[in-house]
Amino acid sequence: MAPVLAGDRRALARLISLIEDNGPTARATLSALYPYTGHAHVIGVTGAPGTGKSTLVNELAKACRTRGQTVGIVAVDPTSPFTGGALLGDRVRMQDLAGDPGIFIRSMATRGSLGGLSLATADVVKVLDAAGFAVVIVETVGVGQAEVDIARTAHTTIVVEAPGLGDDVQALKAGLLEIADLLVVNKADRPGAAQTARALEVTLDLGRNSRLDGQWRPPVLQTVALDGRGVNEVLDAAIAHRAYLQESGLWHRRERERAYSDLMRMLERELVERLVERVGAATLERWTEQIAARESDVYTAAQTILAQTEESDHD
Amino acid sequence: MAPVLAGDRRALARLISLIEDNGPTARATLSALYPYTGHAHVIGVTGAPGTGKSTLVNELAKACRTRGQTVGIVAVDPTSPFTGGALLGDRVRMQDLAGDPGIFIRSMATRGSLGGLSLATADVVKVLDAAGFAVVIVETVGVGQAEVDIARTAHTTIVVEAPGLGDDVQALKAGLLEIADLLVVNKADRPGAAQTARALEVTLDLGRNSRLDGQWRPPVLQTVALDGRGVNEVLDAAIAHRAYLQESGLWHRRERERAYSDLMRMLERELVERLVERVGAATLERWTEQIAARESDVYTAAQTILAQTEESDHD
Numbered sequence: 001m002a003p004v005l006a007g008d009r010r011a012l013a014r015l016i017s018l019i020e021d022n023g024p025t026a027r028a029t030l031s032a033l034y035p036y037t038g039h040a041h042v043i044g045v046t047g048a049p050g051t052g053k054s055t056l057v058n059e060l061a062k063a064c065r066t067r068g069q070t071v072g073i074v075a076v077d078p079t080s081p082f083t084g085g086a087l088l089g090d091r092v093r094m095q096d097l098a099g100d101p102g103i104f105i106r107s108m109a110t111r112g113s114l115g116g117l118s119l120a121t122a123d124v125v126k127v128l129d130a131a132g133f134a135v136v137i138v139e140t141v142g143v144g145q146a147e148v149d150i151a152r153t154a155h156t157t158i159v160v161e162a163p164g165l166g167d168d169v170q171a172l173k174a175g176l177l178e179i180a181d182l183l184v185v186n187k188a189d190r191p192g193a194a195q196t197a198r199a200l201e202v203t204l205d206l207g208r209n210s211r212l213d214g215q216w217r218p219p220v221l222q223t224v225a226l227d228g229r230g231v232n233e234v235l236d237a238a239i240a241h242r243a244y245l246q247e248s249g250l251w252h253r254r255e256r257e258r259a260y261s262d263l264m265r266m267l268e269r270e271l272v273e274r275l276v277e278r279v280g281a282a283t284l285e286r287w288t289e290q291i292a293a294r295e296s297d298v299y300t301a302a303q304t305i306l307a308q309t310e311e312s313d314h315d
Numbered sequence: 316m317a318p319v320l321a322g323d324r325r326a327l328a329r330l331i332s333l334i335e336d337n338g339p340t341a342r343a344t345l346s347a348l349y350p351y352t353g354h355a356h357v358i359g360v361t362g363a364p365g366t367g368k369s370t371l372v373n374e375l376a377k378a379c380r381t382r383g384q385t386v387g388i389v390a391v392d393p394t395s396p397f398t399g400g401a402l403l404g405d406r407v408r409m410q411d412l413a414g415d416p417g418i419f420i421r422s423m424a425t426r427g428s429l430g431g432l433s434l435a436t437a438d439v440v441k442v443l444d445a446a447g448f449a450v451v452i453v454e455t456v457g458v459g460q461a462e463v464d465i466a467r468t469a470h471t472t473i474v475v476e477a478p479g480l481g482d483d484v485q486a487l488k489a490g491l492l493e494i495a496d497l498l499v500v501n502k503a504d505r506p507g508a509a510q511t512a513r514a515l516e517v518t519l520d521l522g523r524n525s526r527l528d529g530q531w532r533p534p535v536l537q538t539v540a541l542d543g544r545g546v547n548e549v550l551d552a553a554i555a556h557r558a559y560l561q562e563s564g565l566w567h568r569r570e571r572e573r574a575y576s577d578l579m580r581m582l583e584r585e586l587v588e589r590l591v592e593r594v595g596a597a598t599l600e601r602w603t604e605q606i607a608a609r610e611s612d613v614y615t616a617a618q619t620i621l622a623q624t625e626e627s628d629h630d
């Protein structure tokens with residue numbers, strides 16, 4: 001554990017691989033690391049495809065480094081066992097950021113189980129936090145449940161837009177807007193950037209943002225990540241958001257919400273593991289067969305299985 | 316229940332709203348409906364933004380109607396409470412398909428809890444199946460976990476591509492490819508369609524498709540959904556895939572897998588509800604506070620809570 005806490009890169013890489021493989025060793029080490037967490041500013045960066053998220057993350061990391069802060073980057077990659085590795089991110093970024101000991105980059109691929117990805121990502125964020133990185137940036141490609149899970153992991157969620165995307169993409173934005181603490185219109189040198197920014201402001205005026213549980217109104221910023229324009233302002237806004245969270249007490253509230261949902265997920269996993277062990281695979285198989293044959297339904301099956309377990313408790 | 320089984324539109328709409336609200340009434344009705352399910356061909360249609368999925372779904376539904384089959388459409392919409400309704404789908408489609416009693420269209424919005432959306436979608440598919448729709452099409456906008464959950468709900472998953480999308484979108488495809496039973500290059504009248512199709516074939520040659528558990532190689536088809544070109548061929552391929560599933564025994568295997576995962580999710584939900592009731596909110600609060608303060612960690616907390624519950628069993 002000591003090498004991980006000291007930020008040793010090979011130890012970090014090894015632990016993260018363990019987490020991806022969901023081994024019991026990782027579980028024990030994570031418990032031991034947990035008291036050392038809670039110091040990093042976790043920033044989520046998300047948005048529809050084509051907005052230039054990766055470049056923005058790259059530039060944000062460089063801006064942090066200029067200010068003397070260490071940065072961990074977790075790029076959640078919808079790549080699959082099918083392609084066998086990271087498609088985006090690393091290769092491009094490496095040229096720019098590699099060699100800097102103050103930066104650690106990790107792509108999270110799915111390795112078969114997409115379901116476990118958001119859990120694993122949250123764990124990797126904790127590892128980088130415990131290892132002492134001042135800022136941890138989590139980048140997601142894709143739009144959907146993953147973004148919401150990341151918003152739960154991050155203190156500050158940046159939603160990236162770009163002018164001139166199609167209708168489908170516009171529609172997707174609605175779901176993302178509500179998790180945004182900061183809105184960035186990237187590729188702001190393209191036609192339509194000012195309109196996109198205005199449209200976002202209007203949507204903010206109209207709607208309610210689920211993060212709007214205090215006095216924070218997500219600022220709408222414009223960047224040209226390719227040449228770094230506007231990136232420092234985004235970082236300033238993220239830092240201002242962090243200060244706002246701490247002063248308003250929301251930082252603590254989000255910590256508690258995260259702790260609660262982590263606890264419930266752990267209990268869920270443990271409960272199911274114990275039940276399966278107790279009831280036995282054969283019984284579950286039998287019920288599954290009956291459900292598939294429409295001789296029973298999941299609700300009846302679950303009730304019966306649980307009633308039988310409770311009965312055997314009182315024998 | 317009878318009106319739902321008879322396909323009464325108002326009864327259907329009411330039950331689906333109950334499902335979205337996750338009421339206990341819906342749970343009981345769903346159990347009662349379950350024996351009547353298992354007859355519909357469930358087709359999932361998914362793909363990156365900008366590929367023209369909605370138009371393709373529209374045309375597929377029309378092609379089914381021409382062949383005399385009834386069609387239920389479930390459009391899973393990443394819209395939020397923020398915007399208050401369906402952004403895509405319905406409004407456009409309604410003009411074309413509304414008034415036909417052989418078609419039932421429903422948009423599923425998120426209503427706050429994105430997590431429950433895939434569960435609710437699976438339930439709505441069961442309702443439409445029980446109501447006698449021969450084909451149920453589930454459309455998702457967005458890329459990520461939702462797609463995988465839908466692949467689990469559908470017998471046949473169609474992944475829609477389009478020529479000339481950006482790099483980000485190309486990368487997203489990798490994650491989708493492995494859940495595809497059919498690949499469709501839509502907007503095939505645009506430059507680059509043949510190349511996109513060839514690239515997909517090459518990727519299929521290189522990789523392994525998780526659905527490739529038999530002899531089925533996902534065909535790569537080209538459509539221009541806007542004018543209906545190629546749509547009949549897609550429907551033919553979907554029907555061929557259904558026949559393949561049934562002859563190979565995979566249909567039954569997938570039914571069993573679905574039954575098993577539904578059962579496990581129901582058990583999970585019941586177990587957690589019972590535990591919370593038993594342990595009490597105050598105890599969970601106390602642990603949450605300790606975890607947030609880094610005085611404990613989720614693993615230790617979960618183990619302790621469960622050990623105490625088991626002890627009190629034996630008192």
